[in-house]
Amino acid sequence: MCNSMTSKLHLLSRFRVVLCQPSHPGNIGSTARAMKVMGLHDLKLVNPEKFPDNEANALACGAVDILENAQVCSTLEEALTGCTLAIGLSARKRQLSHRLVSVREAATEARELLLQSADEDSKIALVFGTEMSGLSNAELDRCQLLAMIPTDPGYWSLNLAAAVQVMCYEVRMALLDEQQALPHAGLKATPATNDEVEMFYRHLEQTLTEIGFLNPHSPRRLMQRLRRMYARTALEKEEVNILRGILTLTQHPRPPEE
Amino acid sequence: MCNSMTSKLHLLSRFRVVLCQPSHPGNIGSTARAMKVMGLHDLKLVNPEKFPDNEANALACGAVDILENAQVCSTLEEALTGCTLAIGLSARKRQLSHRLVSVREAATEARELLLQSADEDSKIALVFGTEMSGLSNAELDRCQLLAMIPTDPGYWSLNLAAAVQVMCYEVRMALLDEQQALPHAGLKATPATNDEVEMFYRHLEQTLTEIGFLNPHSPRRLMQRLRRMYARTALEKEEVNILRGILTLTQHPRPPEE
CATH class of the missing domain: 3.40.1280.10 (SPOUT methyltransferase, trefoil knot domain)
Structure with missing residues (x-):
């Protein structure tokens, strides 16, 4: 202040x-x-x-x-x-x-x-x-x-x-002041770096191809749309880790034991 | 006026x-x-x-x-x-x-x-x-x-x-406020409704459980984190459709033919 x-x-x-x-x-x-x-x-x-x-x-x-x-x-x-x-x-x-x-x-x-x-x-x-x-x-x-x-x-x-x-x-x-009228909430998140985000996109594209959602021969604008969507969030480092964890288990599921 | x-x-x-x-x-x-x-x-x-x-x-x-x-x-x-x-x-x-x-x-x-x-x-x-x-x-x-x-x-x-x-x-x-109301260029996106987004979250939770990423007996704050991440994007209707399409194929993959 x-x-x-x-x-x-x-x-x-x-x-x-x-x-x-x-x-x-x-x-x-x-x-x-x-x-x-x-x-x-x-x-x-x-x-x-x-x-x-x-x-x-x-x-x-x-x-x-x-x-x-x-x-x-x-x-x-x-x-x-x-x-x-x-x-x-x-x-x-x-x-x-x-x-x-x-x-x-x-x-x-x-x-x-x-x-x-x-x-x-x-x-x-x-x-x-x-x-x-x-x-x-x-x-x-x-x-x-x-x-x-x-x-x-x-x-x-x-x-x-x-x-x-x-x-x-x-x-x-x-x-x-404008600054003060806009309070800042407690937790400070660490934003993901550009290369972390790019690696996530590569991982996403690979996974979507493997499960048959993305046809590499006719990708249309799918990755572009997904990039735009995630770009709006300004991904945090931990969120990228979570998303990539999901992708890894999408590729190699480990269904829960009963 | x-x-x-x-x-x-x-x-x-x-x-x-x-x-x-x-x-x-x-x-x-x-x-x-x-x-x-x-x-x-x-x-x-x-x-x-x-x-x-x-x-x-x-x-x-x-x-x-x-x-x-x-x-x-x-x-x-x-x-x-x-x-x-x-x-x-x-x-x-x-x-x-x-x-x-x-x-x-x-x-x-x-x-x-x-x-x-x-x-x-x-x-x-x-x-x-x-x-x-x-x-x-x-x-x-x-x-x-x-x-x-x-x-x-x-x-x-x-x-x-x-x-x-x-x-x-x-x-x-x-x-x-007159001044701030600037004309908007570009495509109009249709935002997803609250119930569409809630259905996506349910689908997401279900899928994460099926692939073993989410342990329903110890969910910690995973869904909460994911909710906040997607909340920041203000999801569009079409994006929810894409995300749910990905979830459906995560549950039932259809690997591409060679």
């Missing part, structure tokens, strides 16, 4: 999630979980209907710390204290003069703003409206950018916590 | 969400909602603990139609019938040799596969494991690609429906 990647992920602490008038405590809990799983921790609640609440805690799972540290505010303005940019979220188009971007673009713009900003304490707010009707026009007026999650035009009823999940996911993706 | 975009969104109908052993009915309902909001409709449930269920219906909101049409299956194999690609979802790294990509890349690959495929009925499955522990190794063996949602290394407890939401969102985004 290189330094530049690490240094971008620490920008996650500069993001704040703001829920305006959430009516279901469960959604507040699910929001905390959705944030924490992506590495965000700063949550502000503007006039929540019920908070704190047991259902919120239950749905937060291991993210109760976020609820415990969540600040309850009486106005959106208060919740935006210290923020240089407030991004309003919407699941549908609004008849407003806000600049409207996709959540992906919004995440990229937010990253660039943080990277260019000299103020190392400034925050960026991700602002979500109420479950029933989203952000009010007055709330939108406090935002500088409107970000949209594309949804089916016939059914755009995106759950609040699901919207938070998608937005936080995009923020994390924007801060991850 | 231009035509080319519209024509790619119709590919949403080629995606199927498969939940393996979901234990909470609420998650099934939230999954239905997460799918529908992104325009996906095909849901299969492998051995759900409780289904149908009132809580599922309640959380599905306006997406109860997806639950009504959801098919309950007794095996993952059954749920994958008609699929040419099964993408397994994971929130953490697995010690396996599956090709591992980000969900974003997985969505792009899925789109390209559909655009290149001549078979207009084939489906792509997005396969999710159980809430507690994700996909089992046996379930992963049925997948050809492993897609990871990047999460905080210290807290990767992504809710099941939230994971479905992120994956379906990426699928929708990939189909909306």
